[in-house]
Amino acid sequence: MKLPIAFYTHSDVLSTARNLLGKYLFTNIDDMVTGGYIVETEAYNGIVDKASHAYGGKLTPRTQTMYQAGGISYVYLCYGIHQMFNVVTSVEGQPHAVLIRAIVPTYGIEEMLMRRNMSLLKPNITSGPGSVARALGISRKINAFSLNGDTVWIEDTGLAFADDEIKILPRIGVAYAAEDALLPYRFFVKGNVYVSKPNK
DNA sequence: GAGATGATTAGCT
């Protein structure tokens, strides 16, 4: 069952990031369906968040996707090689987003292995945002797609994690964001092997 | 129109 758009449009990006844990993310790229459930996310809290592309209300051709109403994808390239997949949340004009950092692969594992150029299923297949996007075949072509569509979508299968199975820590790789780098905006399932390190 | 720069990963030590 696909998540309703209402799941994405409320304004508390932190609770959306928390509630995305355990949800299934699917893509249908070149007629191949791949997916798995989310075990690690990071929240990016709009114009007041120094780690966000939209900090200070910055509006460019790239970031305008984040200003749209919640329930769509935001995909961009980082370090020249890695595609990052984000879920846009909140209402139009509020550039909130949740970065998907890790999933547990469950559907289309063969296809994911091929995309990752691997022969054996190892935890690093979908560990880290760049790896998740590559395994799922996500590219910038999928930017600003509705998460209720047929190319990329998120489902609720009833899987949920209790608060004591979840750990909340500061985000990864945002040291440049000064005091905002310390904000506890990273959510992950404790000890899950697909979560990028540290995972405890 | 050119130059600086990352929400990272993989591979080697």
Next chain:
DNA sequence: GCTAATCATCTCC
């Protein structure tokens, strides 16, 4: 642990 890879995007001239 450390470091190179690599290019779209943004910023300033």
